[in-house]
Amino acid sequence: MEKFKVGMVSLGCDKNRVDSELILGTINKYYEITNNPKEADIIIVNTCGFIESAKQESIDTILEMARYKTDYKCKMLIATGCLTQRYGDELLEQMPEIDILMGVNDYMKLHKLILEFIKEQKQISSATYSDLSINEGERILTTNTHTAYVRIAEGCNNFCTYCIIPKIRGKFRSRTIESVIKEVESLSLQGVKEIILIAQDLTNYGVDIYDGKMLHKLVKKVSEVENIEWVRLLYCYPEEMYDELIEEISSNNKVAKYLDIPIQHISNKILKLMGRKTSKEDIINIIDKLRERIPEITLRTSLIVGFPNESNEDFNELKEFLKEYKLDNVGVFSYSQEEGTPAAIMNGQIDESVKESRLRELMLTQRKIMLDLNNLKIGNIYDTIIDRSNGEFYIGRNYMMSPEIDNIIYIRKTNKIKIGDVVKVKITDIQEYDLVGDVIDESGK
Structure with a gap:
């Protein structure tokens, strides 16, 4: 049949x-x-x-x-x-x-x-609700064949007041190091070069099944798998960053000097209402620490505007923070009033038009920051992974760029490379958010 x-x-x-x-x-x-x-x-x-x-x-x-x-x-x-x-x-x-x-x-x-x-x-x-296992098994990749996401934990224990994920995905639970490495080895045999480790909260990996946080040890073992060239980390809560992990990122040449640290806001008042387990001072301290220990670090974050009781002063504090700390990539979202969350029944809900106005203003602020940062990259040379071709250009990413959510590099066509290669690219121009460059050889030509 x-x-x-x-x-x-x-x-x-x-x-x-x-x-x-x-x-x-x-x-x-x-x-x-x-x-x-x-x-x-x-x-x-x-x-x-x-x-x-x-x-x-x-x-x-x-x-x-x-x-x-x-x-x-x-x-x-x-x-x-x-x-x-x-x-x-x-x-x-x-x-x-x-x-x-x-x-x-x-x-x-x-x-x-x-x-x-x-x-x-x-x-x-x-739709069962009691099963708190972690889905594992054989996968058919829907990404480029040289890049794969690997989920190392499921669920979340943070219970931010705006978020429904813990009720949907359940409590935080880690996979074993052995199961993750087995999957990475399988992906490597399929031609994957870039492993992107993901979880709702990467930084707490291992606390439920091992004696403390184990992300640094997992990252090291993943980087040792044959043919894996890049390891990237997504969704590291800033308050959970710890010295051993920072050292592993700093010293391991295969780990992209890139972190997605969801901050959500900078006003202490709003952070408290959000149920975040951090403060403005702690966030600034960890940014300073990361930049000191890993000078080339790229920081991405997500921010929420229009959270209940967000005043003009709270919003302006967030905008001034962006201007001062110049994060490399920022996603901005309007607060969504989700039923079943504590924030949904808070007093002080913000009008939708105000949310949209604040979102636009913050994105314009970040646009100027990115233009300034991109201009500084002209003339620099980066290892770049080639994702695809649009006919006229190859499209690639350096360590500063996660697939689909960050900017890209347009690379002039050459017979020297093919999709999936990691090559050296010299940046020659910018197109607002994106970069333009040429492939060079080891001598810089």
């Missing part, structure tokens, strides 16, 4: 991407995978449910994919991910287009659920 074809739409963060790759890995032996939804007999939408805009995108995507059931050959629409975990049967009732609904703990059941739907031809709900 001909295999059903399965298409996947993955929304949200890189942790969701790993889940999508695991889903494809679990069903690959039973079904044919396709990138074209017009060819798919089964379409899976891996949703995001973090903030209002993400929820709406997930709902819109489910409805869009449902049209393939009437206009093309799709026989089954499956929804999974954070949105389905958060709303469960309520979502199934409101969206009869969904045939199978799964939570974030149910991926290994997918083939069984598909067979059940084929037999019964009625909606199936399978």
Whole structure:
């Protein structure tokens, strides 16, 4: 019998991407995978449910994919991910287009659920809430073949007042060092050169299964895997940074001198309302410490504007902080009032127009900072990984750039390189956020 074809739409963060790759890995032996939804007999939408805009995108995507059931050959629409975990049967009732609904703990059941739907031809709900295992297994990479995300922990224990993730993903739990290294070794054999370690909170890795924080030891072991050239760290809480980790980043040539440290705000009043376990003074101290110990460090952060009770003074304090500390990459988000979180019922909610105005103002501030920083890079030479080609240019990244969320380098075409290579590139110009450069040889020509 001909295999059903399965298409996947993955929304949200890189942790969701790993889940999508695991889903494809679990069903690959039973079904044919396709990138074209017009060819798919089964379409899976891996949703995001973090903030209002993400929820709406997930709902819109489910409805869009449902049209393939009437206009093309799709026989089954499956929804999974954070949105389905958060709303469960309520979502199934409101969206009869969904045939199978799964939570974030149910991926290994997918083939069984598909067979059940084929037999019964009625909606199936399978969003379990008690299983706190970590999804692991074979993956089908959806990234470039030279880059892969590796999730080293699941869940979160921070309980920030604006965030629903602990209720969706559960308590923080680490994978063992052995399981992570086994996965990295497998990815290396597939041609992966860049490993991006991810978790909701990387810096607490190991506290639940080992005697204290173990990220520095894990990073060292990952960097020792044959053919791995770059190791990158995402989502390190600033208050959890510790000396052994800083030393490993500083001294290990394979570790990108790059950290994503989610600050969210700088006003002590707002940090306290957010339930953050840090202060303005502590954040500034860790930035200064990182820049002193790792002079070439690139710092990325995310900020929230319009949090309940954020005054003009609080906002201006945040803006002045950006101007003074000149972080390399900044994502700015308007506060989203999420039901089920303490912040959603706080007094002092901010008008949407004020949120949008503050977001624009902060982004304009950061735009000027990035232009100034980029101008300083002209003439510099960077090791650069080649991600793709747009026909006219190769597109690459240096250690300062994470895929898809940061800026890029446009590299003039040459026969010397191919996609996946790590080459030396001299920066010759800037295009606002992005850089332009040429490949050079070891002699600088």
